[in-house]
Amino acid sequence: MMHHSRCWLITAVLALGLAKAPAADKAKAPDSATADAKPDQAELEKKFAEDLSGVVFSGSYSVTTGGQEKPAQMEKYTITRVSKVKEKQDTWLFSTRIQYGKTDLTLPLVLNVKWAGDTPVITLTNLAIPALGTFTSRVLIYGDRYAGTWQHGKTGGHLWGRIEKLEKPDAEPAPAEPAKNEADGK
Numbered sequence: 807m808m809h810h811s812r813c814w815l816i817t818a819v820l821a822l823g824l825a826k827a828p829a830a831d832k833a834k835a836p837d838s839a840t841a842d843a844k845p846d847q848a849e850l851e852k853k854f855a856e857d858l859s860g861v862v863f864s865g866s867y868s869v870t871t872g873g874q875e876k877p878a879q880m881e882k883y884t885i886t887r888v889s890k891v892k893e894k895q896d897t898w899l900f901s902t903r904i905q906y907g908k909t910d911l912t913l914p915l916v917l918n919v920k921w922a923g924d925t926p927v928i929t930l931t932n933l934a935i936p937a938l939g940t941f942t943s944r945v946l947i948y949g950d951r952y953a954g955t956w957q958h959g960k961t962g963g964h965l966w967g968r969i970e971k972l973e974k975p976d977a978e979p980a981p982a983e984p985a986k987n988e989a990d991g992k
């Protein structure tokens with residue numbers, strides 16, 4: 807008797823699931839058609855500049871040295887403004903404040919942004935950051951989250967967190983010589 811009841815229950819669940827499947831497929835059809843469409847690059851770039859101006863990247867970073875991973879620590883990057891450098895295709899100017907550990911530094915950074923479809927990836931290769939050293943990093947931005955990797959000599963790790971809009975962005979950082987990607991000759 808128990809076996810028959812279980813079979814009936816499984817059959818009912820499957821039938822309900824199959825009955826709902828066509829409606830779910832219809833609901834997804836516009837999304838999948840949209841996903842196949844090539845995003846308009848100008849619109850993506852405009853949204854990127856708006857979404858990342860006046861924000862805080864608030865999260866964590868890990869440190870890996872000699873194959874050993876240390877526990878994650880808090881980090882915070884305030885970005886007051888992001889703007890595309892007109893004469894360079896993938897180049898953007900980030901007005902930033904970098905805070906982690908005992909570091910608290912405000913400076914402009916010239917960074918490359920590559921696109922994976924509609925998803926921006928901030929890239930820096932051998933970027934000399936004044937007072938911090940030379941870094942290589944890849945940071946993927948999606949919605950209100952970021953995740954990536956970083957390398958500084960033989961030390962590296964991961965970084966991840968949320969992107970939070972500021973109520974009222976801080977004043978623009980004082981002008982300084984922007985750090986540039988050495989590998990890109992910029």
